[in-house]
Amino acid sequence: MGLDERVVDVGDHVDDGVPHAHDGVLRVGHLVSRSKDGRGYPVRSDALTSAGGPVTAPNPTAATGEADRYRLPRTVVPSHYDLVLEPDLGAATFTGTVAIDVEVVEPVDEIVLNALDLEIDRATLVGPNGTRLAGSVTYDADTERALIDIEDAAAPGRWRLELSFRGELNDKLVGFYRSTYVDEDGATQTLAVSQMESTHARRAFPCFDEPDFKATFAVTLVVADGLTALSNAAEIADEPTDDGRRRVRFATTMKMSTYLVAFVVGPLEVTEAVTTRGGVPIRVAHPRGKGHLAPYALDAAVFCLDFFADWFDIPYPGDKLDLVAVPDFAFGAMENLGCVTFREVLLLIDPESATQPELERLVDVVAHELAHMWFGDLVTMGWWEGIWLNEAFATFMEMLATDAYRPEWQRWVSFGLSRTAAFDVDALAATRPIEFPVISPEDAEGMFDLLTYEKGAAVLRMLEQYLGPDTFRDGIRRYISTHQYGNTVTTDLWDAIEESSGEPVRRIMDSWIYQGGFPAVGVDLEQDRHVVRLTQRRFQALDPKGSEPDATEWSVPVTLRVGRGDESTVERVLLEGDTTTVDLDRPADWVHVNVDGAGFYRVRYSPAAREALLAHRGQLAAIERYGLVDDAWAAVLADELDAPSFLALVRELAADEDDLSVWQRIAGGLGALDRLVPAPAREAWTATVRALARPALDRIGWEPAAAEDERHRQLRGTLVSLLGTVGADDEVVARSRALHDRHLAGEKGLDPALVAAAIEVVAGSGTAEDFDAFAGRVRAASTPQEEVRYTYALADFPGAEELDRLLAMTLTDEIRTQNGAFVLRRALLNRENGPQAWAFVQSHWSEISERLPSMSMVRMVEGVRALSTPELAAQVEAFFAEHPLPQATKTLAQHLEAMRVNVGVREREADRIAAAVTD
Template identity: 60%
Template sequence: MSDRAALLKPPEPFVPNETTETPANPHRLPRTVIPVRYDLTLRPDLDEATFTGNCTTTVEVLTATNTIVLNAVDLEIDEVHLEGLDGTRLHPELVALDSETERLTIELDAIAEPGTWHLQLHFRGVLNDKLKGFYRSTFTDGDGNEQVIATTQFEATDARRAFPCWDEPDLKAVFAVTLVVDPGLAALSNSAEIERTETDDGKVAVRFADTMKMSTYLVAFIVGPLEVTAPMDVDGTPLRVAYPKGKGHLTGYALEVGAFCLRYFADYYGIAYPGDKLDLVAIPDFAFGAMENLGCVTFREVLLLVDPERVTQPELARVTEVIAHELAHMWFGDLVTMRWWNGIWLNEAFATFMEMLATDAFRPEWEQWTSFGLARSAALDVDALRSTRPVEYPVVSPEDAEGMFDVLTYEKGAAVVRMLEQYLGAEVFRDGIRRYLARHQFTNTETTDLWDAIEEASGEPVRRIMDSWIFQGGFPVVEVDLVDDGGTIRLTQERFGYAGDLGGDDELEALRGTRWAIPVILTISINEVLTVERVLLEGDSVDVPVVEEIDFVLVNTEGTGFYRVRYAPDLLAALATRAATALSPIERYGLVDDAWAAVLADQMTAAQFLDLVGSFAAETDLSVWQRIIGALGALDRLIDGEPREVLRERVRALLHPALDRLGPAPAADETDRDRQLRGVLFEALGTIGNDHNVGDRARALLAESHRGTDVDASLVAASINVIAATGSAAEFEDFVARFAAAPTPQEELRYLSALADFDDPELMQRVLAMSITDQVRTQNAPYLLRRALSNRNQGSLAWFFIQDKWETINERFPSNSIVRMLEGIRTMLAPEVASTVFAFFETHEVPQGDKILAQHLERLEVNVALRAREAERFARSLT
């Protein structure tokens, strides 16, 4: 990346089904020899952080050859030979490891003829501290002793760090794993333990049943001082939770959710669970949130181990969602797998969609699809940028694969799947999913295989619709107007973009002309009678005739479409006056969300937006308030001095009545969402509203909680953040101590994250220094720095720290977390600081997240432009 223009250049359009399996791609393996079965034995040494292994891989030689090429990296190869079924043994003349392409090339002393052979390999490796491959994780037990776990994380391309293999998703095979471990240690893998024997050196060889045919990235093995719950029988599947010793009291909820999801998905998919057992495993150090290894799903502790009585509703919902997401993968991803990494979006998007369906079925009162509005907004925010990408795009290298794990893969992908499901109807859509899974089980697919199956089930042009959403970036704004003297509703589409992003040169004018096949669901009110219609908007516009004068029209009914809506002024006014009574919470959410996007697009002023949300004073829904408060926080960053004080007064006037309606503490019959809303309003009043009375109340509530008084978890979590925003050095020290001694993973993260909010440069320097020490786990440190970057007054200190410690950060933190940490640069609104951000990334790369980094930088430009455009006129409007 040589200059700013290159950073923000839109990606090239993706050609559907374009293959990356060519001789010119050094990251793809030849298909002359392919694996059928791995008999793998591993001996981890937890004290020395090393392991040895041997593997007999049954292979099919498809074309006569004397060269075998497979994947390996960071391994020492000690012995190799190839043996035929007739006893013929071929020896290597050359064994070469290429660290750049992560390939192991074996040149044999004779030609291997087509047929079945056994490749014998002995190798050694290191249990690394990078949280990928076969790696080392630690925790401190109840006696204060450090305990070590050896565990795995192979997605996308890191199985090759644990054993030589054909590490590509379409090269599926059966895995037979044996782990040789010290007595007394737990040993887990993908399938059930079938034999345990003592070895001559006093260790125990634990052998596991053969797996189904599956991809290398789904293999898992874990060894260490873990405890395991008694198995729960779920329609014949033993379900357990494995956890670091001493945390068994936090496992009950995961078992409840896991059992529900196994049954829910087996019914939805129409196929029994494909494994022979299911372990949910809590890992102290984990780079991802969780990983769908067949039968042995691994999680961050905070996303599996939970005390339901001590967490907020979002914390509990997040645990539920993540368990549901990973179990959805047992079928969609594990049983049927994408052919290559360009299709990973489908695995993750569909699992995200299914997590919402399952969680909604598990706890309908949580209104999951309303909550999903926040996630969809995050995807829309990125997808509005020039530097967005198609959901599916060519993946060449391991870095490309790693960069696929972003908001467009998960949240945009899930949103467009939901849009299709609601347009077709839930039952028809499910029939297509069942058809797809039954047809392709144990094999690999392309994205279009799914669309074809749903198209067969529905009779609708599914592939044509979905290709327009998957193979091109961005999304439309649907403009709504009345024509023909009110006899026709005209819907018109154009690409949506933030101010300045879509104008100027020919390239950007071409982007403006992008069109989608938009499945529009709209509600029309005539004489207070509502009708719902479905329209496919494929060209520039489509007309919907109406027989009488309408009261109002709502486009994007129930907020299931992945597009924004812009109404003609009179239609918007008619809708706004009826919002409180005629619209559902997610539809009201959409009005606020689209309005804030209009501010960023310079189609509405900040003052107009503030007036609009002022009309929501009677709002009662959690998600709507969360969207309003998020925008108020952004407005707060635009101004200082007297105008900021006036804004704070407006915030207090808007939020206090809503909080007063809820009362100071939960009622016995109150919903979980109302409990959380109380915490959200309380926190916003104490931070954005700078309400000193709320600050005093927060300190009193937290003190009561520390004394053992039963204080609602939502108020406890909110109080922590309120105190941090105005906290003293003594309160900082208290938070550090409580972070270190927290009794649950959720409380540990609450106190750790809040440290980044203290508004004192010396305290911020302490937080920054902590982030690159063992005081903060490397899985958590990048997110602590991301929050520090977002500190309104001290964020620049965090940015200059990251610049100064760039090499240390990249060596220390998991590679997938670097670009996530950098999301905080979006808030560097001061032009002089923003310019240093751009200058830094002209000479520093994040190869595993270059597309996401470009989006962060462009979003920073949008925010800087917003401040330049709005700060003065917004300040004038307030004073």
Template identity: 55%
Template sequence: MAEHLDPYRLPQTVVPSRYDIELAPDLDQATFTGSVSIDVEVTEPVETIWLNAAEIDVHTAEIEDASGQRTALSKIVHEAETERLRLDLGHTVPQGAYRLHLSFHGILNDKLRGFYRSVFQDDDGNEHVIATTQFESTDARRAFPCFDEPAFKAVFGVTLIVPAGQFAVSNAPMLDEQLMADGRRKVVFADTMKMSTYLVAFCIGPFEATEPMDVDGVPLRVVHPIGKGHLTDYALQVGAFSLRHFTEYYGIPYPDQKLDLVAIPDFAFGAMENVGCVTFREVLLLIDQQQATQPELMRAADVIAHEIAHMWFGDLVTMRWWNGIWLNEAFATFMATMAADVFNTNWQRWVQFSLDRSAAFEVDSLERTRPIEYPVHSPQDADGMFDSLTYEKGGAVLRMLEQYMGETAFRDGVRHYLNTHQYGNTETNDLWDAMEDVTDEPARRIMDSWIFQRGFPLISIDSDTEGRVTIQQQRFCFTPLDQDTTLWSVPVGLRYGRGGEVAEQQALLESDAIDINLGGDADWIVANAGGHGFYRVRYAPALLQHLTPVMMQQLKPIERYGLVDDTWASVLAGSTSAVDFLEFARGFSNETDLDVWTVLTSCLSQLDRLLDGEARQRYQAVLRELYGPALDRLGWEPRSDDAPRTLELRGLLIRSLAVAGQDQDALAACRRLHAQYLDDRASVEPNIAAVVAAAVASAGSREDYTAFVDRFKHAATPQEERRYQTLLAAFPGVDEMATTLEMTLNGEVRTQDAPYLVAQCMRNREQGVQAWRFMVDNWDQMMEVYPNNAIVRMLDGFKALSKPDIATEIEAFFQTHKVPQGELTLQQHLERLRVNAALREREAASLAAALVG
């Protein structure tokens, strides 16, 4: 009986197989009416049927038996707290096939979840309203009563009654449309494949669609708000490539009838993998290739590929319950990186993936981290799963497993898994079991240690003169842990040199320590060879001393990245001093790789926050000595043969020299180039255009600020709009900060973007505290109007406010203000704030003394 079950779950006594949904949205009144008929199988006699419903009012409910006899149900009870609908049948219904009929109405909400409305203006300033959906994790129940759990898969037939002249799109192709007597159109869509409720989608409004592109028999379109068709070519190109790539990799044809990529003006997530009707933020789908930066192009390719990867892994085969969402998202992250790496080899996407891995390391280095998979009970628990551990750590450990097993063996295991479970639901272990079926590797044993345990190991490596290497593991954490004996199954790759020859060796470390015989003394040794392991490395001093002189010759860029990242982590943990790190960083003056420079500049910017006055001025001079020669080697002027990574690196170095190094000549050049860009967008290379705008904002006047607001509001592309919007948070003035913050609540900045802009404001070195206090003063309003999933992401910004009095103030605020949809993530933010505060207390004075002395 339901009362004995988890109150957020549905009993298995009634199982759906088909939905026929009819919805009629009123865009002007922000409401909708609807009806749904659900074919169900009653598996044992019941007197009550439980469904999910939230923020909808059910008017009538009937049950129809196999003979066609309908009976009105005696009682309809809505449990608002558990978002369930109880239908009392009035008598016992025996096993068998039945059909439920329900009618209802609801609101088109402004919270960017369920069935919601989105408002945008066209180029002429005319306002338009869209009705669209976002159902993951548990919000299909806000559009129609349903069995809103992933395991209750069914076929969906959708009919939409829409205003005349409005475009309508759903998961399946349009089957028929009829003009109604009142002037509205009834649009009937074909049946979907068998799928979960959270993958249902429909969008109504002033959209247009590109002509279908035939991708080996699959029609691919981009659906977009009117007037933006000129920005669709890149998405079509990436979409077609991804469809072909994944069809070949998975060895299974695309499982649906068509694929629409839909650009939505207001969207709380980046994108959503609805079967056949994938929805995106505009900035990730509508792109001017000639004006976008390399990171913008790569990010769009990543997200498009990520969602298309889900059509098989997540949609065709789906987790049984939300504890397994990590596998959907981690696998799509892994697959998208793979696809992007092939789509544009010049991006070196697996090297860039180091940045994603670092984001996961940061969270997983905390005491308050969580396992990748953990129990999920309520909708709020499910919301909390969408974080860097699910995506980036999950993707990283999959990459580690693939590199250990071999790419072909790993792919064969994935194909076996998908073929075995297509149209069904799985648990995490089903994937490892499928891999073990086709390989000899202990996939389950290895992965259980990474999926069900918190944290990750620090691998310590030492050697003796006989060529024996000792490898040890212990959990890494920014703060000391008492007697943590966690062990992982760690694939450790070693590469070493001896007399000019280079060799490699691989081991699986499953105890606290192992010895490996290299057959003689090595000149140098690299641990985590290839850079794919999800662990940090600590070299014995003698090994590090031997490695450093040959670093540029013998370490691949991804390995040098790891060396920098690991060293910075040891600074945060108190094992390396800030002074020593700065000296270490100076050793990279001849570095040429984009990602190594990216991690270096990030670490050095964090050190900058510890300094003021003369010490900071001296520090800026050190940075100029580091960044200036590197930029001189590249030159300010782009060349026709520049690779994408070179274009991006030039921009990074310009920004670092001008903003972090406060080089006055560079700042003046940035201001000239930005003025040139404002006059003629095509006259400045996009990567340079983006960074010179950032440089101007960092020291911008009120006049500059007014120009940035104007460019934000009248941007030529979604990327330019987002760029200038974000840079409003970088201005140093009190008044400019106040204006920006006000825009996050008065409607000038969309609610999908506002929380992220507030976070950026809190990161502002000069006015971050002002932003924090604005958030405190407006907390209740933000909680009311911002999307639920974005609140905890907004709070990421306060981690930069590490001065003792402000850190104490932040801790005190959250003693009485909770974030139920992300409470664990909030606690992680607070712990990271404490780590930053401890770094300041431990290192600021000694670093300043070393610089001034």
């Protein structure tokens, strides 16, 4: 499943591929290896010994039987579902029947399965000889289960459980729900859509809703004539019914988990199929009139499916693939086998008007979901604590596939932004291990955060680069081939890679998976530059109310480049314990640790090593220069470097920097400092920003060159946005306004990166008239990307009245519920009016909670981190003491800690940076 937001505010950050202003606050995320029976956690005796003892997997059920409240008994096991659903879109209801082939393992007089918000009208257990046992149904709402009492005990053997049921097409974007769009004629059209992950299949049909209860599914949808019906497998029959509807039957799926079952019914159009090299037909289903926006995604999907079939060395496990654009969708996308659902903005696109990040984001999400067809669908975690591995691996694979699809985008370089977002979460005392015990559905929902996706992908990338790509891939192939159609635990993966590589993979990875946090690796050149000394200690941002970092240690796969003149060599070493040394055969002029930025650790150079490295920075790759800026800003958050020193580093690097990602990170740091500058120093501050960034814009010019690559075009947009917002550059603002006027007038051929930047710049100084124009453009947008750009930019306006208008819109259908949380979060990030947005959130908490999807609430709350005055921070903490978020307890704690970190930065650095720019 793709998160609704992935790259989080580290400069030109991206929500669904949309560039934002440079608000620069500390970011945190939004979204434990069991034994085969799902009850205990295996730990090898050679597990890494840390300062606190061996790194071992936690056992959530050793002390209590709490997990048993939510785990179904294994006395009845499903093997096949015959499911018939009849949705009534007008009434927002559905009825259904399901016949489940089960194996009764031991005599039972009660069958327990999952059901939520359903009424089961009839239950019968049918034996192989025709015996029919009636069942009476009761419900346990707390554990989301239906208990079926059978009139007589059922003996072990094969039975069929027949159920009839009914429910509502809800408006919560989970289970079987309704979505709407306005068609080209202005009429509202309604769809019925499913979203089952993590534990929402039970809202659509009674089922054994746990990932290791794999079964096959034969779905039939009875729908009104004229509607499109889609499910996981190929359509095998479409027959009229006696009442004027149609009965659409689909082939039986492979063996899979309930959370992957999908059905979509509604007024959709479907493109002609295109076929992969392996013969898989791929289509895009979309709201009527939007077929012209589908070809780019189709092209990417064909490439990715072929790429993954080759990489895994196993054919795609489905019989067809539909990519479905859904108008209302809580996540980014969902990897239902053969029927992948997406937000429109992540599937439908006009490549002529889209920015490079928007195109990249679309390919990323398509690749992510298709990687899941193997890693997640074909091989599935045994229980929800393993969801990190599905999502982390799919995130890793999206980078691999996108980089192969468009090498010029330098996807592993731009992944630095995602890694930074994960670093920012993991630098908090309130972080968590990547894998942790999951007991309840709320626990499962809490897994979908940046630690699961971005940190997980980052540590996989670190392992891949340490072992070598071919060795890593061989281990993955062994894992997939061994466990296809089954369920696994995390250690199954490490063991497969260890067998292929001969390296202590489980020992290395246990230290990263079962411990929160990460190290800062210290670097020094000693003994006349013949020895590189490496040390490690836990890195932690400074929370004024927090405690000192503990003595946690990791098994750190370190890569370092040793430079001598214009030549360099790469060394690899496993840093275990607090110190290790690398002996060199001859003196080094300089050394750079973390080659290609693949390691998930910060780097701290001694003064002499740092000076030597900066003198040779021209020999560093872009992602390595990015790391210099990123590590320096992290040091400010940890109170290891002051803001003026960070600014001095940026000045030095910016003088000749021309990489997009490096400038995005510079812009993020400058945006963070922008929040600290007192009013008397603001004019001097904006002049400082202009002096830093204007030479870079002057070097590349305002007009794109014919042969210019997409990243260079996006760099221009980043610089324009930085100068027009943080730098308050009058010329840039004027030119942006003129460009935006041309865009509103319908002029074709304008550079998309400049148009997106101009929208940000105009919003940042916008008037009431501009607000009206933006709101109108939301309604009249020609692409999903333009709609989202203008929707989110409404939160950047400086006027209090305009913000009031926007905040009121979030409680109406003027802002889709899927976007409402992100609009409110961005309003909280508004440098001038964040407190006003917070007052609105407090006073309308009940309405917001009722309206927005449950999982998106914590995304909205992320914005409180920008409220970095002590008075506001105290208000926020007091409010959430009374208004917890049970579906995201840990993430909320992270948001609050990050807010306190920002309070501390303000208190330490505001006067320092003011003095630095006014001297």
